[in-house]
Amino acid sequence: MKYRQIKWLILLLPTLTIALWEYVRHAFLLPYISMDMGNVLSPLLVFFVTLVFVRYLFSILEKIQEELRQEKEKQAALIEREKLARELHDGIAQSLFLLSVKMNKFGRKNKLEQDPDFIRMKQTLQHVHDDTRQAITNLKHSPSDSSESWTESIHQYVDDLTHTHLLDVNLDWRLSETTLSRKEKNELFACVKEAAMNVIKHAKTNKIWITASETAGGWICEITDFGIGFTSESLKAGLGLQIMKDRAKDMNWNFSIQRKQNQTTVSIKKEVT
Structure with missing residues (x-):
């Protein structure tokens, strides 16, 4: 049931209930139910219908609203994740790549390719770069979308x-x-x-x-x-x-x-x- 249909049902159901009751009362029940008794039964009948049906419609309406709220929160979170992923890619990831290129050039120029300390520095830089790329990938794919x-x-x-x-x-x-x-x-x-x-x-x-x-x-x-x-x-x-x-x-x-x-x-x- 759509959101707009539920709203119209909530608005029209009490009116339709009292209209149908008044028609049945005057057309079929007037010899059996007095006017005073009918007037007493009318609000009770509307209250009963509201309690049973309109309350159920309100629960559906609240559920739809909660789902819409959660969807908006997910979309907002996804936008923030994508924004953060772009900033990481355009900033830190690019800087790490440039630093890696310069480090390789520095190592060749000074003949440090076999130096243990230089090798460990390159490995550390590569690990940081890999972690950053993995973080970017994780940010681009929200777990809630799966x-x-x-x-x-x-x-x-x-x-x-x-x-x-x-x-x-x-x-x-x-x-x-x-x-x-x-x-x-x-x-x-x-x-x-x-x-x-x-x-x-x-x-x-x-x-x-x-x-x-x-x-x-x-x-x-x-x-x-x-x-x-x-x-x-x-x-x-x-x-x-x-x-x-x-x-x-x-x-x-x-x-x-x-x-x-x-x-x-x-x-x-x-x-x-």
Whole structure:
């Protein structure tokens, strides 16, 4: 039912009700119902029809208005995301690309291509550039525009990792959609993506295991790789790890990272007390 039709029904229904009642009363019920009794029944009948039908129409109207409000908010958010993506592309991304070109030129001029410090600087710059491009891509595609479920988004992300970064990803996702709230889903997905990007950047391996399952008191999600591992210095300096720790802390989750039997495991766990 359209918005305009609902408004007209709300306006006309009480009038049509009283008109129909007066016709029936005078045409058929006058010998049985006195004028005084009919006058008493008229407002009661209008009140009953309003309570049953008009109230239902108002609920539909409020639902339509709420959907329109949410759609406007989504459109406004999408416009802001696109604006921010353009600013990142035209500003930071272009500056990083220019800096990369100048750094390569500087390295060739001073014969620093094999210098370890220079190589690390180039790698860091490339990582920042890749992160910026990924952020631009994420901003251009709002998650609210997708009709796919959260679990389908996880599988789609794994497919993207396989084709874009040539990773061999083993996914075992047994976490129900209803187990987590919407905010928890977004935060956990962000942690999984951050952990996967850390493997791509630092672990020097092309295999990764992502598992998630429900436990007796909540759920657990683990990201495991057989890469080169980490040092205490890299743990302190790692921005990605700190972001995951902060996300987990904000959500009251348990976060841990372990190196055991040549494998590194990032664990995010929720325990319900």
